[in-house]
Amino acid sequence: xxxxxxxxxxxxxxxxxxxxxxxxxxxxxxxxxxxxxxxxxxxxxxxxxxxxxxxxxxxxxxxxxxxxxxxxxxxxxxxxxxxxxxxxxxxxxxxxxxxxxxxxxxxxxxxxxxxxxxxxxxxxxxxxxxxxxxxxxxxxxxxxxxxxxxxxxxxxxxxxxxxxxxxxxxxxxxxxxxxxxxxxxxxxxxxxxxxxxxxxxxxxxxxxxxxxxxxxxxxxxxxxxxxxxxxxxxxxxxxxxxxxxxxxxxxxxxxxxxxxxxxxxxxxxxxxxxxxxxxxxxxxxxxxxxxxxxxxxxxxxxxxxxxxxxxxxxxxxxxxxxxxxxxxxxxxxxxxxxxxxxxxxxxxxxxxxxxxxxxxxxxxxxxxxx
Amino acid sequence: xxxxxxxxxxxxxxxxxxxxxxxxxxxxxxxxxxxxxxxxxxxxxxxxxxxxxxxxxxxxxxxxxxxxxxxxxxxxxxxxxxxxxxxxxxxxxxxxxxxxxxxxxxxxxxxxxxxxxxxxxxxxxxxxxxxxxxxxxxxxxxxxxxxxxxxxxxxxxxxxxxxxxxxxxxxxxxxxxxxxxxxxxxxxxxxxxxxxxxxxxxxxxxxxxxxxxxxxxxxxxxxxxxxxxxxxxxxxxxxxxxxxxxxxxxxxxxxxxxxxxxxxxxxxxxxxxxxxxxxxxxxxxxxxxxxxxxxxxxxxxxxxxxxxxxxxxxxxxxxxxxxxxxxxxxxxxxxxx
Numbered sequence: 140x141x142x143x144x145x146x147x148x149x150x151x152x153x154x155x156x157x158x159x160x161x162x163x164x165x166x167x168x169x170x171x172x173x174x175x176x177x178x179x180x181x182x183x184x185x186x187x188x189x190x191x192x193x194x195x196x197x198x199x200x201x202x203x204x205x206x207x208x209x210x211x212x213x214x215x216x217x218x219x220x221x222x223x224x225x226x227x228x229x230x231x232x233x234x235x236x237x238x239x240x241x242x243x244x245x246x247x248x249x250x251x252x253x254x255x256x257x258x259x260x261x262x263x264x265x266x267x268x269x270x271x272x273x274x275x276x277x278x279x280x281x282x283x284x285x286x287x288x289x290x291x292x293x294x295x296x297x298x299x300x301x302x303x304x305x306x307x308x309x310x311x312x313x314x315x316x317x318x319x320x321x322x323x324x325x326x327x328x329x330x331x332x333x334x335x336x337x338x339x340x341x342x343x344x345x346x347x348x349x350x351x352x353x354x355x356x357x358x359x360x361x362x363x364x365x366x367x368x369x370x371x372x373x374x375x376x377x378x379x380x381x382x383x384x385x386x387x388x389x390x391x392x393x394x395x396x397x398x399x400x401x402x403x404x405x406x407x408x409x410x411x412x413x414x415x416x417x418x419x420x421x422x423x424x425x426x427x428x429x430x431x432x433x434x435x436x437x438x439x440x441x442x443x444x445x446x447x448x449x450x451x452x453x454x455x456x457x458x459x460x461x462x463x464x465x466x467x468x469x470x471x472x473x474x475x476x477x478x479x480x481x482x483x484x485x486x487x488x489x490x491x492x493x494x495x496x497x498x499x500x501x502x503x504x505x506x507x508x509x
Numbered sequence: 510x511x512x513x514x515x516x517x518x519x520x521x522x523x524x525x526x527x528x529x530x531x532x533x534x535x536x537x538x539x540x541x542x543x544x545x546x547x548x549x550x551x552x553x554x555x556x557x558x559x560x561x562x563x564x565x566x567x568x569x570x571x572x573x574x575x576x577x578x579x580x581x582x583x584x585x586x587x588x589x590x591x592x593x594x595x596x597x598x599x600x601x602x603x604x605x606x607x608x609x610x611x612x613x614x615x616x617x618x619x620x621x622x623x624x625x626x627x628x629x630x631x632x633x634x635x636x637x638x639x640x641x642x643x644x645x646x647x648x649x650x651x652x653x654x655x656x657x658x659x660x661x662x663x664x665x666x667x668x669x670x671x672x673x674x675x676x677x678x679x680x681x682x683x684x685x686x687x688x689x690x691x692x693x694x695x696x697x698x699x700x701x702x703x704x705x706x707x708x709x710x711x712x713x714x715x716x717x718x719x720x721x722x723x724x725x726x727x728x729x730x731x732x733x734x735x736x737x738x739x740x741x742x743x744x745x746x747x748x749x750x751x752x753x754x755x756x757x758x759x760x761x762x763x764x765x766x767x768x769x770x771x772x773x774x775x776x777x778x779x780x781x782x783x784x785x786x787x788x789x790x791x792x793x794x795x796x797x798x799x800x801x802x803x804x805x806x807x808x809x810x811x812x813x814x815x816x817x818x819x820x821x822x823x824x825x826x827x828x829x830x831x832x833x834x835x836x837x838x839x840x841x842x843x844x845x846x
Contacts, residue, residue, distance in 0.1 A: 184793040217596030417602035448786040452603030
């Protein structure tokens with residue numbers, strides 16, 4: 140059995156560790172790129188959301204390198220993601236991959252037997268101690284890579300010499316594919332983080348802050364959001380990203396089946412606008428938007444894949460948040476047709492607006508003499 | 510003064526209108542249904558909804574606007590789930606919020622939550638909440654609810670017999686018509702076509718560009734998912750590898766499997782609206798089952814506010830011609846059209 144899996148931002152580092160620590164043979168697919176998207180677009184239903192299309196492309200890369208099994212997570216509605224596994228199997232069958240094994244890790248929803256069966260099948264061991272130890276290490280890695288990303292968000296707008304952050308960060312992605320197991324990987328992550336934190340800062344730069352909200356896959360996967368974090372960072376903007384995989388995993392795999400949740404504050408913030416869970420992350424999207432606005436961020440950007448149902452609901456509500464809190468809001472929708480030039484123009488126009496607002500506010504303060 | 514409750518003629522109206530109308534009328538309220546969808550309702554809806562919303566949601570907002578100044582309350586329940594461990598569509602779940610934030614200055618909304626995802630234990634509490642907009646008398650509400658249920662059962666029976674809730678209203682089904690149709694069928698000339706899709710797409714005559722009527726005018730016998738025994742649909746749907754968690758999706762996929770096995774139709778037309786998240790999966794799986802396992806001719810029509818009727822007509826004609834040839838040549842032509 141040789142296992143591959145779809146990409147979602149830096150999740151691959153943790154999945155790699157999980158499987159390596161279990162001794163499972165794996166293929167880490169190449170990073171998401173145009174080729175993967177093209178393959179996926181060609182074979183997927185036209186109006187399905189973008190993540191599925193990219194997933195298909197990822198698998199193909201994995202198969203090319205000898206993988207014969209896919210592992211993926213799922214959900215049980217109401218978002219489309221819950222039926223990805225079934226549709227992907229059909230697509231792969233039509234592409235001639237009849238004998239690919241799919242291991243699906245659905246949230247247990249009370250049915251822990253099925254879940255545990257899938258886990259033991261993947262782990263090739265029934266020893267719960269071994270599985271839990273590997274899982275613990277993988278989650279540890281998730282938190283570590285998320286911390287690394289946070290460092291890039293902080294440093295990019297402040298670095299004296301532009302491009303240094305990305306040099307270290309790109310190097311990290313290359314290095315991490317070469318090392319094996321938790322210990323080495325953790326060391327590589329920490330080194331990259333230290334390197335980035337040590338970059339010299341330009342002290343007098345005016346930093347704007349933008350909160351990024353929206354659908355988790357498009358927010359997290361840099362290829363599909365056209366590297367928005369890097370783009371904003373290079374424009375001198377500190378980015379705060381509402382969703383992190385580490386939080387998502389803890390939330391969905393452990394807390395929500397037990398009816399616990401970390402998202403209390405966010406839900407509370409969303410309450411005046413949307414009261415119930417409607418699938419996907421619509422409530423969190425609105426909630427995070429409100430929180431960013433309350434915390435005085437200069438702007439909010441929502442990103443989601445074209446036709447994403449929960450996010451359309453959020454999009455209908457966010458203009459109200461924008462006026463209520465007087466915080467500019469921009470909605471970016473991505474799919475395989477998104478052109479980078481148009482995307483850039485909109486981001487630039489938005490940041491110009493934020494810049495201008497900030498200047499105006501400063502000038503008013505000066506004039507009023509306070 | 511009687512309370513006026515406005516029910517927008519969109520989305521779930523095609524499935525539940527008799528239930529709600531009877532309920533509120535039994536309580537003494539006046540129920541006002543918005544006008545059938547027309548150009549101005551659609552245009553207003555498009556103007557007051559985010560571009561990315563699907564056609565039925567835009568149409569729904571148009572209907573809300575149509576009622577805005579005529580009623581005391583607008584009926585937009587928050588329908589999350591009508592069966593255990595099933596959902597409708599995320600947009601339905603967030604519909605009251607979407608409407609509220611898209612259209613300014615609305616009369617108060619009846620946005621009680623209907624959620625049977627876990628159980629129906631609190632069904633009566635939900636019913637009382639719906640009734641509380643008109644009266645506080647629980648006994649009266651219960652009685653009205655029972656009356657409404659009866660009406661609803663009658664409505665479902667009519668659908669099963671072949672009546673179509675065009676624009677939300679069922680016209681009593683005339684038996685002589687069906688006999689006539691059956692005779693035509695025997696003579697071998699008539700076609701039997703299954704039309705599939707969400708009820709709010711199929712039965713909205715304006716939004717669907719009169720698809721049903723167009724077929725009826727050609728003396729084509731029409732089958733819809735509502736006419737098939739729900740137990741049968743469920744039996745088929747249960748054989749799916751993973752539980753289908755959308756109620757609409759479950760109905761459609763179960764029907765696809767049923768039709769693929771029974772092969773009792775000459776063709777299938779699937780009407781979808783552009784950007785429908787559920788259909789992007791359901792329609793695809795539906796089509797795979799019908800083409801591969803059923804070998805039945807299949808036509809997908811996707812509509813949105815930009816769709817031109819002439820193009821739809823052309824495609825329909827071509828599809829019908831193909832079925833005619835196929836019938837004449839005893840099915841020797843490819844099912845892939």
